Amino acid sequence: MGKIKISFLFFLAHFLVLLLFSTTYAFAQANQDSLHYYYQAILNPKMPTDLPNAISFYNKKKKLDLSNNDTLNAIRDLRMIAIAQNKIGDLFETESSIVEALQLIKTSKHGNTWVQSAIGLYNQLGNTYRTSKNYGEAINAFNQALELVELTRDSITILNNIGNVYKDQHQFKNAELQYKSALKLVGVTSDSIQLAMVLDNLGYIQAKQEDPQALKSLNRALSLRERINYREGLYSSYRNLSEYYMDRNETSMALQYANQAYEVAKSLNSATYLKDALTRTMLLSEHANVRELGRLSDSLDLAKQLEENKNAFRKYNLEEERKRGDALKLQQEQEKRQRQLFQVISLGAILLLIASYFVYRYRYKKGRLEEIYKTESRISKKVHDEVANDVYQVMTKLQNASTAQEEWLDDLDIIYSKTRDISKELSALDVQDDYVELLGDLLLSYNSEQVNVLTRDISEINWDTISNHRKTAIYRVLQELMTNMKKHSKATVTTLSFGNKGNKIIIEYSDNGVGAALKKHNGLQNAENRISSISGSLTFKSQLNKGFKATIIA
Missing domain, CATH: 1.10.287 (Helix Hairpins)
Incomplete structure (x- = not known):
């Protein structure tokens, strides 16, 4: 019976482990499938809802990754979000996502290990600015990427992109310098795709400058792309060759390459390429109205892009204004809290002072x-x-x-x-008049046949400058010392020397009595209390059979 129970428990445990493993695996697999699906939805969107849904998915994933301190994956999420936002045409949000990703790198402890991510983000930011025709910021972003690059391949891509910005502005000489710098680096890598990309762009601006090498560069780029069947590159080659012949009024050749570009656009199923190819075909049409429609389409596209840029700029300004408002509100709240804290501290200090006054008064x-x-x-x-x-x-x-x-x-x-x-x-003492006589009478009253009391320099002190309170305290302290001498010391000679040190009076007392082990009784304790009340001090020095000494500073 025991064996059956053990076998059943073992089976149950084994079953639960398998169930847990299969559930965990299924959950992980589902997540992996979703990640692959939305990754493809961004790179190759097929439905109008693909990009918005992918953005929502990656936003949720970014929050989860940040909560798990997985900064690297959060940066990747933001890059995918930025790509999708750029494809939708929301340039402001694209910029915000890229900047957020760059900020994560800067604030991370391991930011120096994510150089490649930073390069990709700056490159993506530069392309975003180029799309919005913010050319100055685009150049800045590409230059920041160029400062970080370690791989030749990355340098080629960025130099090519800087050349594209100059090309868009018709600064063909500057563009040519960038493309030729990239072309020198391509020779080191032997990368056909990058070589074709740079040659195609170089051929385009050579054509605009009537350089006889233009057609050679364009055809060489096309040949490389046809060899590896790189369709996106083929579209660019066909388009640029069509424009080359159109600029030279060779309409039949221009139309031939425009049609080839259209066929590639259809195979890629790219709405952007299709629209561009159809517009170019219309510009080559024999009918004036169709050509005018093509030009109008280009003009409308440009106007729409500029308006979108203005809207993005206004949105940016509104966002910045909101941020400034939030910052001002936060600052005002902080100042309010500081004022309240100061008021509480002030009230506490006042209450403490009042309480201290009553405590002091009570103790006094x-x-x-x-x-x-x-x-x-x-x-x-x-x-x-x-x-x-x-x-x-x-x-x-x-x-x-x-x-x-x-x-x-x-x-x-x-x-x-x-x-x-x-x-x-x-x-009560009357210390107003002739204090020297009053003090002398006190000391001499202890003079007798057994005790000789001597005073020195008592009249040298300017007693008129001493307050009545201090004179009374000095009198009572000396009275305590003389009484102590009379009762306990059995002295035959007692000496008191008076002097000044700054604004303090110093009185040295000594007798030749029996002395004592220092133990303050009520009289001497009262003397100390009195001298302390005027911020003075009273120190004693005595040993058995070696007399008694005291120093008064008042």
């Missing part, structure tokens, strides 16, 4: 409150440590009747002095 108020709290705590501790204990001691003495009244009075005087000092330390 919070800092002030913290400073007030620290100050209140310090006052409370100072009153408790220095006043409350002394008051308690006096109260104890009052309870002891043996204590003399004079001793109470002395104790009360000490308490009063301490209270006055605390008040003086924490009260």
